[in-house]
Amino acid sequence: MSQSKILLVDNEIVLLQSCKALLEAADFNVTTSQSGADTLARLIQAPEQCDLLLLDLHMPDMDGLAIMTEVQRLGIDIGIVVLSGETGFDWVSKAFQLGAQDYIRKPYEFNLLLNTIRNTIQKRDMERDLLRLSKQLERSERMHRFMIESSPDIIFIVDKQGNFRFVNDRAEDLLGYKKDELIGEHFSVVVDPNSMAKAEKCFSERRTTIRAARDEEIWLLCKPGGRPKGARGRIAIEMNALGVYERETVDKSGTKHHKDFSGTYVVARDISERMASQKLIQYQAYHDVLTGLPNRALFMDRLTNAISSARRGKEKLLVMFLDLDLFKNVNDTLGHDIGDELLKKVAERLHSCLRESDTIARFGGDEFIVLLPRMESKTMSNKLAEKIVKAIKQPFLIGPHELHVSASIGVAAYPDDGATADALIKNADIAMYHIKDQGKDGFKVFTRELSQRQKNHISIENEIRRGIRERQFRVYYQPLVNAADGRISGLEALLRWQHPEKGLLTPPWFL
Numbered sequence: 001m002s003q004s005k006i007l008l009v010d011n012e013i014v015l016l017q018s019c020k021a022l023l024e025a026a027d028f029n030v031t032t033s034q035s036g037a038d039t040l041a042r043l044i045q046a047p048e049q050c051d052l053l054l055l056d057l058h059m060p061d062m063d064g065l066a067i068m069t070e071v072q073r074l075g076i077d078i079g080i081v082v083l084s085g086e087t088g089f090d091w092v093s094k095a096f097q098l099g100a101q102d103y104i105r106k107p108y109e110f111n112l113l114l115n116t117i118r119n120t121i122q123k124r125d126m127e128r129d130l131l132r133l134s135k136q137l138e139r140s141e142r143m144h145r146f147m148i149e150s151s152p153d154i155i156f157i158v159d160k161q162g163n164f165r166f167v168n169d170r171a172e173d174l175l176g177y178k179k180d181e182l183i184g185e186h187f188s189v190v191v192d193p194n195s196m197a198k199a200e201k202c203f204s205e206r207r208t209t210i211r212a213a214r215d216e217e218i219w220l221l222c223k224p225g226g227r228p229k230g231a232r233g234r235i236a237i238e239m240n241a242l243g244v245y246e247r248e249t250v251d252k253s254g255t256k257h258h259k260d261f262s263g264t265y266v267v268a269r270d271i272s273e274r275m276a277s278q279k280l281i282q283y284q285a286y287h288d289v290l291t292g293l294p295n296r297a298l299f300m301d302r303l304t305n306a307i308s309s310a311r312r313g314k315e316k317l318l319v320m321f322l323d324l325d326l327f328k329n330v331n332d333t334l335g336h337d338i339g340d341e342l343l344k345k346v347a348e349r350l351h352s353c354l355r356e357s358d359t360i361a362r363f364g365g366d367e368f369i370v371l372l373p374r375m376e377s378k379t380m381s382n383k384l385a386e387k388i389v390k391a392i393k394q395p396f397l398i399g400p401h402e403l404h405v406s407a408s409i410g411v412a413a414y415p416d417d418g419a420t421a422d423a424l425i426k427n428a429d430i431a432m433y434h435i436k437d438q439g440k441d442g443f444k445v446f447t448r449e450l451s452q453r454q455k456n457h458i459s460i461e462n463e464i465r466r467g468i469r470e471r472q473f474r475v476y477y478q479p480l481v482n483a484a485d486g487r488i489s490g491l492e493a494l495l496r497w498q499h500p501e502k503g504l505l506t507p508p509w510f511l
Helices: 013-025 038-044 064-073 089-097 110-137 141-149 172-174 191-203 272-286 296-313 325-333 337-354 378-393 421-437 448-469
Strands: 005-009 027-033 053-056 079-084 102-105 153-160 164-167 216-221 233-248 256-270 317-325 359-364 367-373 396-398 399-401 407-416 441-444 473-481 487-499 503-504
Touching: 005 013, 013 027, 013 110, 027 038, 027 089, 038 053, 038 064, 053 110, 064 079, 064 089, 079 089, 079 110, 089 102, 102 110, 102 473, 110 191, 110 317, 153 407, 172 216, 191 233, 191 256, 191 296, 191 396, 233 272, 296 317, 296 421, 317 378, 317 421, 325 337, 325 399, 337 359, 337 378, 337 396, 337 399, 378 407, 378 441, 407 421, 407 473, 421 441, 448 487
Parallel strands: 005 027, 005 053, 053 079, 079 102, 407 441
Antiparallel strands: 153 164, 153 256, 216 233, 233 256, 317 367, 317 407, 359 367, 396 399, 473 487, 487 503
């Protein structure tokens, strides 16, 4: 593979030279071209001098798609990997339609390019090997059987009625069925009922063109009581199917016509691991990795749906915003590992306080948020908040450590305290910070006065900033008198605000 000949085509000389140097350092034989016409001429004159074409789509004289069109028309056998900054769907789709093996968007990592080149060359080598084997298979039924039975995929052939006429050995490895157990049976015996619609489409496929069934995700059932080791009753497969015909004719225009449909050829690839990975990725996208709780995205989705349901049913719901007090001390003194364990135990303890219909999520750091649908009574919500506060105050035993934290909780109700998810969370947060300011370890139900107080604080802060810029503050000096002898022993510098609208503001104004 390292001696494979690569033709690198790009009109940007800097990229061309740097990429050439890196590929040669990886022991590839690299030639370059900056012209579409020059590239095509080389491929026509000496196609054997190039194993792989690394092609930019934008050329000054002839774009990459035009080059690929001519390569396809002339039947030049060469692997093509597109390197382009063009990300439009039409460009990418057209490139693959014209025979590109892969498409790498600029800018790219060299390791990605190197792996792609190796995979493409390896794939082409395998394709050439398969082509040579195919020619031998025409003369050897034994070799044909060997390839079918050695396939990593399940291969089925069903007749027009959907009954199995051929099954390879892979079916026993993946499904637990021996070939003889399936021959003559209808395909439905191995199909999960929830996948039946897609399965019927595949197992009755008559088309042989590119429009035939491809990459259909279907669940197949394992043999009851005889499932293979590691199987869980069913496996996910990716299915491709083609119609099988007894005869093929070609008309004067060269068009092929298939005659006498006899059944369908089906290839089923096990994708259970890929599906499990996708499920894990999806789970991680909506859950906090540390605690396993829903994350902000999932909570917002559930809260939005709960608000819609409450609006239709004219019901109330509550949002509780919870922040752990003194949690920073745990991280600073005992380390983040202990802090993480504490967060897990807090999540478990919060779960124990809630109903099954409630949702608790981790918002980040030591902040948690709770959704309480159909919470009609404020008395019930207060009791629940008190229960949570009391539960969090109980000691947490983590290894040799006995940890003590408390919780500050803010509560907001729909529709009284907000009609949207953002409004409810914001107001619960305001109520929670009120508890923080009042000494922590408790809960507070949101009121309009709290919101107004916060707005006043923000307004005062903004006015102070403006006052500093505009030099509205004045310094007054006050003597310090010794009570024993009446002598002045020092001075105090007192700051006063000469507000342009409110006049001279003294400390009591800020209370």
